[in-house]
Amino acid sequence: MMGSDSRPPTLEQVANYAGVSRATVSRVINGVQTVDPELRRTVERAIAATGYVPNLAARSLVTRRTDSIALVVSEPENRGYETPFLTRTFTDPYLGRVTAGAQEVLRPLGIHLVIFLADPPARSHVLRYLRQGHVDGALLISSHVDDPLPGLLVDLGVPVVLSCRPGQPVNTSFVDVDQRAGARMAVDRLASLGRRCLATITGPLDMPAAQDRLAGFQDAVKAHDLTHTHVEGDFTRGGGERAARSLLSTHPETDGVFVANDLMADGALRVFQEAGRRVPEDVAVIGFDDSTAALECHPQLSTVRQPVEEMAGEMAELLLTRIREPARSPRSVIFNPELILRASA
Amino acid sequence: MMGSDSRPPTLEQVANYAGVSRATVSRVINGVQTVDPELRRTVERAIAATGYVPNLAARSLVTRRTDSIALVVSEPENRGYETPFLTRTFTDPYLGRVTAGAQEVLRPLGIHLVIFLADPPARSHVLRYLRQGHVDGALLISSHVDDPLPGLLVDLGVPVVLSCRPGQPVNTSFVDVDQRAGARMAVDRLASLGRRCLATITGPLDMPAAQDRLAGFQDAVKAHDLTHTHVEGDFTRGGGERAARSLLSTHPETDGVFVANDLMADGALRVFQEAGRRVPEDVAVIGFDDSTAALECHPQLSTVRQPVEEMAGEMAELLLTRIREPARSPRSVIFNPELILRASA
DNA sequence: ATGAAAGCGCTAACAC
DNA sequence: GTGTTAGCGCTTTCAT
Numbered sequence A, B: 001m002m003g004s005d006s007r008p009p010t011l012e013q014v015a016n017y018a019g020v021s022r023a024t025v026s027r028v029i030n031g032v033q034t035v036d037p038e039l040r041r042t043v044e045r046a047i048a049a050t051g052y053v054p055n056l057a058a059r060s061l062v063t064r065r066t067d068s069i070a071l072v073v074s075e076p077e078n079r080g081y082e083t084p085f086l087t088r089t090f091t092d093p094y095l096g097r098v099t100a101g102a103q104e105v106l107r108p109l110g111i112h113l114v115i116f117l118a119d120p121p122a123r124s125h126v127l128r129y130l131r132q133g134h135v136d137g138a139l140l141i142s143s144h145v146d147d148p149l150p151g152l153l154v155d156l157g158v159p160v161v162l163s164c165r166p167g168q169p170v171n172t173s174f175v176d177v178d179q180r181a182g183a184r185m186a187v188d189r190l191a192s193l194g195r196r197c198l199a200t201i202t203g204p205l206d207m208p209a210a211q212d213r214l215a216g217f218q219d220a221v222k223a224h225d226l227t228h229t230h231v232e233g234d235f236t237r238g239g240g241e242r243a244a245r246s247l248l249s250t251h252p253e254t255d256g257v258f259v260a261n262d263l264m265a266d267g268a269l270r271v272f273q274e275a276g277r278r279v280p281e282d283v284a285v286i287g288f289d290d291s292t293a294a295l296e297c298h299p300q301l302s303t304v305r306q307p308v309e310e311m312a313g314e315m316a317e318l319l320l321t322r323i324r325e326p327a328r329s330p331r332s333v334i335f336n337p338e339l340i341l342r343a344s345a
Numbered sequence C: 001a002t003g004a005a006a007g008c009g010c011t012a013a014c015a016c
Numbered sequence D: 001g002t003g004t005t006a007g008c009g010c011t012t013t014c015a016t
Helices: A011-018 A022-029 A037-050 A056-063 A085-091 A093-109 A120-131 A149-156 A179-192 A208-223 A237-250 A262-274 A292-296 A308-324 B011-018 B022-029 B037-050 B056-063 B085-091 B093-109 B120-131 B149-156 B179-192 B208-223 B237-250 B262-274 B292-296 B308-324
Strands: A068-074 A112-118 A138-142 A160-162 A173-177 A197-202 A227-232 A256-259 A284-289 A302-305 A333-335 A338-340 B068-074 B112-118 B138-142 B160-162 B173-177 B197-202 B227-232 B256-259 B284-289 B302-305 B333-335 B338-340
Touching: A011 A022, A011 A037, A022 A037, A056 B056, A068 A093, A068 A120, A068 A149, A068 A308, A093 A112, A093 A138, A093 A308, A093 B120, A112 A120, A112 B112, A120 A149, A120 B093, A138 A149, A138 A308, A149 A160, A160 A308, A173 A179, A173 A308, A179 A197, A179 A208, A179 A256, A179 A284, A179 A302, A179 A338, A197 A208, A197 A237, A197 A262, A208 A227, A227 A237, A237 A256, A237 A262, A237 B292, A256 A262, A262 A284, A262 A292, A284 A292, A292 B237, A308 A333, B011 B022, B011 B037, B022 B037, B068 B093, B068 B120, B068 B149, B068 B308, B093 B112, B093 B138, B093 B308, B112 B120, B120 B149, B138 B149, B138 B308, B149 B160, B160 B308, B173 B179, B173 B308, B179 B197, B179 B208, B179 B256, B179 B284, B179 B302, B179 B338, B197 B208, B197 B237, B197 B262, B208 B227, B227 B237, B237 B256, B237 B262, B256 B262, B262 B284, B262 B292, B284 B292, B308 B333
Parallel strands: A068 A112, A068 A138, A138 A160, A160 A173, A173 A333, A197 A227, A197 A256, A256 A284, A284 A302, B068 B112, B068 B138, B138 B160, B160 B173, B173 B333, B197 B227, B197 B256, B256 B284, B284 B302
Antiparallel strands: A302 A338, B302 B338
């Protein structure tokens, strides 16, 4: 059967065993229809008997496909966050949702999704991996304006789809949610609740998503003619706490806060409550993402939902068509956010 | 230069360009020392000029190596957790630390680490990926006693190292921390604080790690002759909250709690405080892991530290030697835990 | 419908 | 120290 010491069986051995040619076995394996059902049966038995597994290197040497694509999470440089990149990445529910959404479309196609974390020390490795043709293309989660990775990959000719609007123009597809609209929905809600002194805790302002959410906040706040301020956070729970503390001391009159993601909102919630503020009575809080963190908050968090899984699925589909038809010009897809009302606002 | 439309340059083209044989170019690429420095220079120029990148499929077809190894996170079946596997996995800081630790040893060797999440729908895919020789071996994070994956991989002849003591005996190496000793350290501390009514919030008891921590708790509690009880949790923050609530109602006299991981401890802390218990005055709490969550707790969490990064590094090293010398018999490595004292106990 | 044969791009003996 | 040569295991025309 397997012969764990000697070499694994090859197509040729299966062919001999079945008494047919290599070509026939290959056809059976690849599901080509023009094979006599009887013969096919024979071959299948031979495959089972020998324990044959196709050698991928050999196959992709000739097909130039690998049937796997990379999910690359990029971090352009160390920005002195308290928690290191890897921990931060893996603590953010966002990535899990992206993975699930992409798998959903890739799995039925038999395409493998391999995950890479490209922090600065790993970057050159990941680049090499992608250049060497280990994968057919990449889904790139890159959130910083000055991240060189999108440009590098496109220049290298690696088919790529980005997870959001790139900071610098890059000639490739991306998928994004209408961030400004989402922020506006949050402000509209706070305004309808009668809040007059609004604040927003933003993400790092070198991220397009953070910029867009802030811009949407400012648009809406002006439209409603409300008092407003903003504090920059870093998308982590701890960052949310710090921002909330700073807000409390500089703008104690604040009665409504739009926080640019749920994780920070959770941190902010705790700080407000420790300071004796009731949520939502004294301060109404709205988050962004509708991640699992939103449900873990006390009170549960009203938040702007982005359909992350669907967006990731769309990324996968865009990438697949890009791989199949490299000549076609890149197209991007924008999704609508949705306001989810819970207890915090 | 790159010629993005036509095929990428091959070794042969570089050889022609440089006016040498393929073998020489190959030697330069692979850093073989027996090459005339002058020629080497020439070849390097040719490589740069042509923009040559080695074709991995071709290489691994002959070398039978891929220079990449998989980090597989396995979940044997859906157990009705509130949060889905992917989210849960990516929300747990543990995985980030494992990744970092493994990268530390793999990176200098030029070996790629690719991450796979093997929940039930993905399992067969991941298995196929590994069988097909996409990677040279796998680091397997598998925590359930009845997870079939370790056995399957070993039977398939895939070199594997496990992240903790396997539930069923499997003939392969593993790395683990001395879980029982860790639990004992926590109890010793609580006892030394004068706590008499102890409780533990365990992990899912179908995980060896959870079993071991509970066993250690029970050993120590008996040694100190203390009142004790336990509630089963699920290693999530929400699970910690639920367990703490149940504890509060069934054993309100509890004055010391050992929680089997930091995430649950964070949840428990919140519940205790919402119920008006002061930590550590009324209830002392000790976690396990010393993950970033421990620092985000209020008050900061005393906890049992396992050197996850080092352990992951050791896993990588064990795997590498297993790949190099498949005949050598598997060896396992046990690390010592360390009690980290902060504010909660 | 099936088989024969020609590579895919690279490494590793082996000669020189 | 360098070149020649023989595959690695597979897919894919092209005949038949």
